[in-house]
Structure formats: structure tokens, C-alpha cells
Amino acid sequence: MTNSIPEFETDTNCFLIMGSNTSEGHPLIASRIMAAKEQRGAKIIVIDPRKTQIAHLADIYLPFRPGTDAAVLNGLMNVIISEGLEDKAFITERTEGYDEMKAAVAPYTPERVEEISTIPADKLRAVARLYAQSKPSAIVYAMGITQHTTGTDNVKSCANLAMLTGNMGVAGGGVNPLRGQNNVQGACDMGGLPNVYPGYQAVTVPEVQKKFQDAWGSTSGTKVGLTVTEMVNAVGDGKLRGLYVMGENPMMADPDLNHAYHCLEQAEFLVVQDIFPTETAQLAHVILPGAAFVEKDGTFTATDRRVQRVRKAVEPPGEARADWEILCQLAKRLGASGFDFASPKEIMAEIAKLTPSYAGISYERLEELGFLHWPCPSPDHPGTPYLHKGKFPRGLGHFHAIEFKEPAELTDEEYPYTLTTGRLMFHFHTGTMTRRSQKLDQEVQQAYVEIHPDDAAKIKLNGNKRVTVASRRGQIELDVRITKRIKPGIVFIPFHFAEAAANALTNAAIDPVAKIPEYKVCAVKIEAVQGVRA
Amino acid sequence: MDYKNTLTTCVYCGAGCQIYVETIDGQITGVWPAKTHIISEGKLCIKGWNVTEFVNSPDRLKTPLIRKEGQFVEASWDEALELIASKLGAIKNESGPDSIGWLASAKCTNEENYLMNKLARAVIGTNNIDHCARL
Numbered sequence A: 001m002t003n004s005i006p007e008f009e010t011d012t013n014c015f016l017i018m019g020s021n022t023s024e025g026h027p028l029i030a031s032r033i034m035a036a037k038e039q040r041g042a043k044i045i046v047i048d049p050r051k052t053q054i055a056h057l058a059d060i061y062l063p064f065r066p067g068t069d070a071a072v073l074n075g076l077m078n079v080i081i082s083e084g085l086e087d088k089a090f091i092t093e094r095t096e097g098y099d100e101m102k103a104a105v106a107p108y109t110p111e112r113v114e115e116i117s118t119i120p121a122d123k124l125r126a127v128a129r130l131y132a133q134s135k136p137s138a139i140v141y142a143m144g145i146t147q148h149t150t151g152t153d154n155v156k157s158c159a160n161l162a163m164l165t166g167n168m169g170v171a172g173g174g175v176n177p178l179r180g181q182n183n184v185q186g187a188c189d190m191g192g193l194p195n196v197y198p199g200y201q202a203v204t205v206p207e208v209q210k211k212f213q214d215a216w217g218s219t220s221g222t223k224v225g226l227t228v229t230e231m232v233n234a235v236g237d238g239k240l241r242g243l244y245v246m247g248e249n250p251m252m253a254d255p256d257l258n259h260a261y262h263c264l265e266q267a268e269f270l271v272v273q274d275i276f277p278t279e280t281a282q283l284a285h286v287i288l289p290g291a292a293f294v295e296k297d298g299t300f301t302a303t304d305r306r307v308q309r310v311r312k313a314v315e316p317p318g319e320a321r322a323d324w325e326i327l328c329q330l331a332k333r334l335g336a337s338g339f340d341f342a343s344p345k346e347i348m349a350e351i352a353k354l355t356p357s358y359a360g361i362s363y364e365r366l367e368e369l370g371f372l373h374w375p376c377p378s379p380d381h382p383g384t385p386y387l388h389k390g391k392f393p394r395g396l397g398h399f400h401a402i403e404f405k406e407p408a409e410l411t412d413e414e415y416p417y418t419l420t421t422g423r424l425m426f427h428f429h430t431g432t433m434t435r436r437s438q439k440l441d442q443e444v445q446q447a448y449v450e451i452h453p454d455d456a457a458k459i460k461l462n463g464n465k466r467v468t469v470a471s472r473r474g475q476i477e478l479d480v481r482i483t484k485r486i487k488p489g490i491v492f493i494p495f496h497f498a499e500a501a502a503n504a505l506t507n508a509a510i511d512p513v514a515k516i517p518e519y520k521v522c523a524v525k526i527e528a529v530q531g532v533r534a
Numbered sequence B: 001m002d003y004k005n006t007l008t009t010c011v012y013c014g015a016g017c018q019i020y021v022e023t024i025d026g027q028i029t030g031v032w033p034a035k036t037h038i039i040s041e042g043k044l045c046i047k048g049w050n051v052t053e054f055v056n057s058p059d060r061l062k063t064p065l066i067r068k069e070g071q072f073v074e075a076s077w078d079e080a081l082e083l084i085a086s087k088l089g090a091i092k093n094e095s096g097p098d099s100i101g102w103l104a105s106a107k108c109t110n111e112e113n114y115l116m117n118k119l120a121r122a123v124i125g126t127n128n129i130d131h132c133a134r135l
């Protein structure tokens, strides 16, 4: 997030929420947004193929055809420019590439965008005006924006829109991706990415190589590594002989589950370090028992770059050990030095030395202040709740000229429905934790597919309650929920359930830059299973 | 009786609410939202209120396991870590550092992700490290 969560309540005048089921995915962020509406009359716009809970509370809700986000964003910018609502001073002083972007959005008239996205032209105009005239306006999005073959373009389009209206570098504005998992932000910050060391320092830069060579005594060179999707494939090809998985369940999270299973099953040597025997662990050669969050010390970084302490309350069960201890012990057995840490506090001290944005973060300060937003470049720096005040890191903000591209897989006669996936209030990601929590699991125990009443009639459901949903990659059987929350022609499946995993269907086509699979859109067919009555 | 409240951070979503985990004699007995915290302000969502429930699940892994002839067999830490170190060392020697991959975790701590990053990059010498959150 460029901005911090509390600003939603205190500063934001207009929320443009796209591809985030905020009330279910991030309940206490949604409650900030609701408070802004109730207390200050802030406006809420929701653009989503599915009428989520927050969509019910929105001032304007626009359903649209999944995968056409870039066209919609270009359309909003087209209206803002043609009506003269752009922030001219901001564009001149702080950005570059405006003319190219302007030329790129020119063909995206509201009428053309209506054809592409199904959003009525006058509604698109109304949204563009509201967003541009309510400053500060915040764009809020989640995986609905990024899980597309065009995910990187969608993110750039969001940044274009915010810069066009001068909503960058102000409290309550910005572009705000809500991270699904508690420490995605931290995993990225700490170099859990194939192209960067901690603090997004690129492996390709010679000075960065030298810095880590000096600090660590050895480095990994300038060749960018494989992404998770590429690693799974490389295991299948035998090119990757060893895979070490810590606290993740790539089997369930992979977009094409059958393919992932086939690949990981061939692994020559797979190590899984986790707290549960996950679907991935079943394929491992060695399983190591890690510790749950309440059994260890450390820090997590929330979606608004807020670094906070995690504290040990109880001992891990049996022989299980804290994951940081396991990694130190393994490193020593591999003959490495530089892993003699007595506690996570000492590890943080090393992180601060090597990571400019964490340089001012220490356990002492977190103890005293409770949290710090990075960038926090020095021990006397108060932290940075919102980014880009007065200046972007690269100097001028760059507008990108983005063209809309159709999703990789479209519906056809054989597969006439568009499947989109998402999360539920009561469950979490692949369900490894929530499905073992009795109270959460009893809320929603079974997988289901949401379909519109018109479609239910079309597939001749006739009061049966189960269907098969099939794509070009796989097939699952599950219960039906008939609802007007979803538009005709579109179906929704939550992705938390192993026995009817939506990811057996989804498309592994990936965004060429971010390498994020297209979870949100694929083509499926649906047939009623006869004889199981509602 | 040893009664304690430990201030920590919810492990479910990226909102980062803070909670007090209440324990009596080393057993978790409750969860309370931190009143003064900037996000939770005394509230939690249903996931947060139940965030420690999975911790005591009977499914928890409690010892290292090694697969032998298709079956998982309990092993000591010594045996498991030695096997991993020798196997990874051999693969690295035979096929180079880039024949090994690492998946870091959006559920583990910053410190743990940093260590895995250092292990993959400085000890093995590969940039094949990623996490599943892009999925």
C-alpha cells in the first residue's frame, strides 16, 4: 500500500474498490472504510463481477465482465481527461510520459468500454467524476486485479489513475493493494523473490552484489532465479533436483492443481517445513515440524508496510522447533558461518544493517512504539505512513501507456461460463489452518459454486443440488448456490477446499512480468448431477 | 498457576491486528483484541477471535519425518537435518546451485524469511527463491 490503513478512516473521501472482497478478505480494513462513510460521508465505489458485501453498502456498484479491468481503468482516465478533471499541476511537476498515456486512453471512450466490459457508459462517467472530484481518493484492490495474465498492466493502470488525479503522496489517497496473507509484505521485503535481495535491492546491480558479498562472504550472482510457477515446472522436468518449501502449500495454491501434483510427485528431493501435513508435505521426502506464530518470536509486516512484533506465548508441541532455529541449524550443517543467532532480535539487527528501508527498525524501538511503517531509514526516523510525498523514489512518476488485452481463455460453445475464484470470510487461503479450526470450519464446511438463477435454469438443475464444473484442465463436483450476487454467464468458487479445489480448473497462463497465474478468469462448463436433491 | 497475556499479531490477513494471547500454565485459554492498537482498537473479526484454535489441532506435526519405502517414519532432528544437508550438498556439487529451489513463506516471520534468503543465496548460491503469495 502507498498509504496506511488508519488514513482510510481519517482522510479518504472516496474509495475506488476493485477486485477486493474487502468485508470478507480484510474485515477490519472494511470497517475503517465503513466508518469513513458513516462519520464523514466518504463515498464508496465498488467495481467487481460479484456483488460482495461491501458492494451492497457502496454508493455506486458496477458489475462487469471479469478480466476487462484495464479497459475500465482506461475508460475512467478517458473521461477524466476529456472533462478536464485531471490534476494539471501534479502532472507537470511530478510526472513524465503523460502524452503517451493520454494517447493510449483516447480510444477508450465510455461507449467502447461499455462494449468491452458491460459497464454502462453513463455509470462509468459518474464513477470517473466522483473519483476525480473527491480528493483524496484511494484506490483499493486485491487479487482481483493481480490474478490475471494482464495483472502487471492492471497495477500500472491503477497507478496511472492515481497520478492523473494527483492522488499520490497525499494522506488518504494512493494505490492500495490489500495483501491476502499476513506477511506477504514481509516475505517480499526480506528477499523472498527471485530478482531481489532484502529491501528490493536488485541482484543484477554490481554494487548490490558487492554489498552482499562483503556482508555474507558469498552471493548468488546476477542471474535472476525462477519464480514459484517456474520452479514447480522445473521440478517436473527434472531440472530442479531439490526443492525446500517452508510454510507454504504450493500443491493447493498452484493454478493448475493436477499439473502441480504431477510435477511435485517427480521431485528427486522435496523438503517441507510446516506445522501441518499439507497436501504438499504428502509428496515430501523429509518433513520438518515448524512452530506456529504463538510459539515463536519475530516480526510480521502488515499490508501497509507496518512492522510489528510477534511474541512467543507457548512452547511448540513435541519436538517441533521455531523455523528460524531450524534454518540456522541446517545452515551450520551445510558448513556455513554467519548463522549464530541467539534470537530473532539479533537477526533483525542484521536485517537493519543490510536493508535501507528497515535500517531504523529494531526490537527496542518496536517495544517502545508498538510499530513502525517502512521506509524507516535511521534509528531516529518516525517511519513513513504514506509514500511519495513530494517525490517518487525514481524522481518523476512515470505514466505507462496500457492497452487492454483479453484474458488468455475466453468462453466458447463447449465452455460457456466464466469462472472466477475468491476467498470467504471464514477461511484462509488454502485452508491449511482455518479448516483445522472447528469454529471457523463449521461456518462453511463444503465447497460450492455460485450461479445466477437464469443459468441454473439453463443447465436444468431441476432442484438437484450438485453439479460438475469442468474446464480444459480438470473437473470437480460440488454443491450449487443459486444467487443474484453474480451475473448470468459468470460463476464463482471459493478456493479453500481440497476435496473440490477450484484450482483443479483454473488456468496456469501467467502474467509475463509478475508471473502471477490467471486465477480470476477461465472458461468452464457446468452439468447437473442427477439424483442429489436439495 | 502461571497466568500471562502475550501481545502478538494475528496470523491471518494482512491488516495486522494485534491480540493478547491469554495462557494459564503454558496452555492457551483465550484471545483478546488489543484496545490501544491502531487497527484492532478492541475489535477482531471472526478469524482473529479464533486465531489460536488451529494451534492445538491433533494434526500438528510433532517430529521430523523421513519417507522410507513410501512410508513416513519418525526421525530425530539429527538424522533429518543430516540427510537434508548431505542431499542438498550432493545435488549442489553434481548439478550446481541452480538445481535447488526455495519457497519462502508469507506466514513465517520476517526474520525467518531473511534467513531462508541468506541460506539460498549465500550458502547454496542460487536466486531460485520465491513465495506462494503471487499465487
Ligand code: SF4
Residues within 6 Å of the ligand: A026, A027, A028, A029, B010, B011, B012, B013, B014, B015, B016, B017, B044, B045, B046, B047, B048, B049
Ligand atoms: S483479526 Fe481479522 S482483520 Fe484483523 S488481522 Fe486477523 S484476520 Fe485480519
